[in-house]
Amino acid sequence: xxxxxxxxxxxxxxxxxxxxxxxxxxxxxxxxxxxxxxxxxxxxxxxxxxxxxxxxxxxxxxxxxxxxxxxxxxxxxxxxxxxxxxxxxxxxxxxxxxxxxxxxxxxxxxxxxxxxxxxxxxxxxxxxxxxxxxxxxxxxxxxxxxxxxxxxxxxxxxxxxxxxxxxxxxxxxxxxxxxxxxxxxxxxxxxxxxxxxxxxxxxxxxxxxxxxxxxxxxxxxxxxxxxxxxxxxxxxx
Numbered sequence: 001x002x003x004x005x006x007x008x009x010x011x012x013x014x015x016x017x018x019x020x021x022x023x024x025x026x027x028x029x030x031x032x033x034x035x036x037x038x039x040x041x042x043x044x045x046x047x048x049x050x051x052x053x054x055x056x057x058x059x060x061x062x063x064x065x066x067x068x069x070x071x072x073x074x075x076x077x078x079x080x081x082x083x084x085x086x087x088x089x090x091x092x093x094x095x096x097x098x099x100x101x102x103x104x105x106x107x108x109x110x111x112x113x114x115x116x117x118x119x120x121x122x123x124x125x126x127x128x129x130x131x132x133x134x135x136x137x138x139x140x141x142x143x144x145x146x147x148x149x150x151x152x153x154x155x156x157x158x159x160x161x162x163x164x165x166x167x168x169x170x171x172x173x174x175x176x177x178x179x180x181x182x183x184x185x186x187x188x189x190x191x192x193x194x195x196x197x198x199x200x201x202x203x204x205x206x207x208x209x210x211x212x213x214x215x216x217x218x219x220x221x222x223x224x225x226x227x228x229x230x231x232x233x234x235x236x237x
């Protein structure tokens with residue numbers, strides 16, 4: 001007698017605070033927007049212990065790239081971001097293990113395919129250099145698909161996401177003031193046709209404090225699950 005075992009696709013996501021998280025896909029560690037050392041809420045996290053094969057940067061603000069170079073150098077990781085940010089790391093720090101990408105473009109990496117998506121925000125590098133256009137990342141892999149919106153307002157461009165991917169989960173900013181708030185993030189979840197949302201970009205600063213219980217209930221009322229991991233926590237999605 002033969003038995004067929006169907007294993008659900010899962011990915012491990014580790015939250016490092018603010019908008020920084022890592023996803024493990026096919027043995028590769030993909031880190032997004034590392035802002036750890038300057039973040040008082042993440043003081044228990046040692047950046048020198050973080051594994052990364054790739055460091056993906058949505059835009060150039062300090063609260064998204066503060067530890068990018070340190071972690072990239074520690075791991076000889078490839079930095080993936082828009083052309084301006086990749087060029088900045090090359091010219092300012094001579095770090096050339098990088099891949100430039102821009103809106104609408106995609107590239108197949110060792111862990112899966114990455115598409116750089118639109119975001120409505122701003123972008124300036126810490127030294128005042130032009131940071132190019134901000135973006136998000138759509139990742140499709142044989143272990144699952146997810147969308148990280150980056151720092152963004154609600155935009156009708158999100159309606160394109162389901163045309164490109166059937167999402168297992170999405171990572172959306174929910175803190176308001178600088179990005180979408182809860183109400184707009186719920187609409188974003190509807191636009192991208194995704195029921196499982198990991199919330200980021202909240203509570204780090206006074207401007208973006210949220211009521212967590214209310215946020216979770218607001219998503220639940222629309223048939224969505226809002227997941228708010230603790231800093232340092234690893235979850236399976």
